Amino acid sequence: MVYKTAASREGKPVEPKKIATSGPEEIKYKVDGVPYRVSAGSFFQINRHLINELVSIVCQRDGDDVALDLYAGVGLFSTFLSRNFAQVIAVESSQTSHLDLLHNSPANVKAVRATTADFLRSAKGKLRPDLVVLDPPRSGLGETVVQSLVGLGAHRMTYISCDPATASRDLVGLLSAGYRIEQAHLVDLFPQTYHLESVFHLVR
Numbered sequence: 620m621v622y623k624t625a626a627s628r629e630g631k632p633v634e635p636k637k638i639a640t641s642g643p644e645e646i647k648y649k650v651d652g653v654p655y656r657v658s659a660g661s662f663f664q665i666n667r668h669l670i671n672e673l674v675s676i677v678c679q680r681d682g683d684d685v686a687l688d689l690y691a692g693v694g695l696f697s698t699f700l701s702r703n704f705a706q707v708i709a710v711e712s713s714q715t716s717h718l719d720l721l722h723n724s725p726a727n728v729k730a731v732r733a734t735t736a737d738f739l740r741s742a743k744g745k746l747r748p749d750l751v752v753l754d755p756p757r758s759g760l761g762e763t764v765v766q767s768l769v770g771l772g773a774h775r776m777t778y779i780s781c782d783p784a785t786a787s788r789d790l791v792g793l794l795s796a797g798y799r800i801e802q803a804h805l806v807d808l809f810p811q812t813y814h815l816e817s818v819f820h821l822v823r
Contacts, residue, residue, distance in 0.1 A: 656722050660715040662692045666808040674699055676804050676818050683749035689735045690754045693719035701725045710738045739767035751776045759785025765792035776821040798823045
């Protein structure tokens with residue numbers, strides 16, 4: 620399947636336009652025995668040999684009442700978080716990924732279609748999750764999202780990054796607001812390249 624992408628307008632995501640189709644429009648993946656539907660155009664971690672390890676690292680923290688999964692994609696982490704939290708709110712801006720997220724989510728996962736910035740703006744003063752999981756694109760969070768996260772007041776965050784430069788930039792903002800790194804992990808999802816997936820467990 621071939622897609623044509625367009626630039627975002629006024630900060631809003633623009634869905635890629637399908638211009639050609641060849642082969643199946645979706646793939647079924649299993650992570651630690653859990654099935655996921657991943658449609659063409661949806662994001663999913665590419666290294667299936669290490670994805671179980673990545674999920675284990677990200678979702679290792681004890682459960683509680685509410686977890687917030689930002690940049691949720693098709694729900695890779697949301698599904699496992701739902702085992703330990705009474706409710707998971709999964710936020711994804713892509714229409715294609717959001718439809719997969721709805722399909723893959725257990726009953727206690729609430730799938731929200733919105734940009735992370737818009738969701739955090741609307742949730743200000745109304746939501747205080749026990750844990751926030753962040754898996755942004757290579758561009759990272761950015762100053763606006765970092766400031767909104769600080770205002771959210773969560774005691775624990777888990778930040779997944781595939782780019783050390785944007786991760787360092789974002790972590791400076793979170794650390795200066797009183798968070799500290801409790802654990803740091805590196806997962807070599809892209810062997811024989813200089814790319815590494817990093818996972819930071821933050822507490823405040």
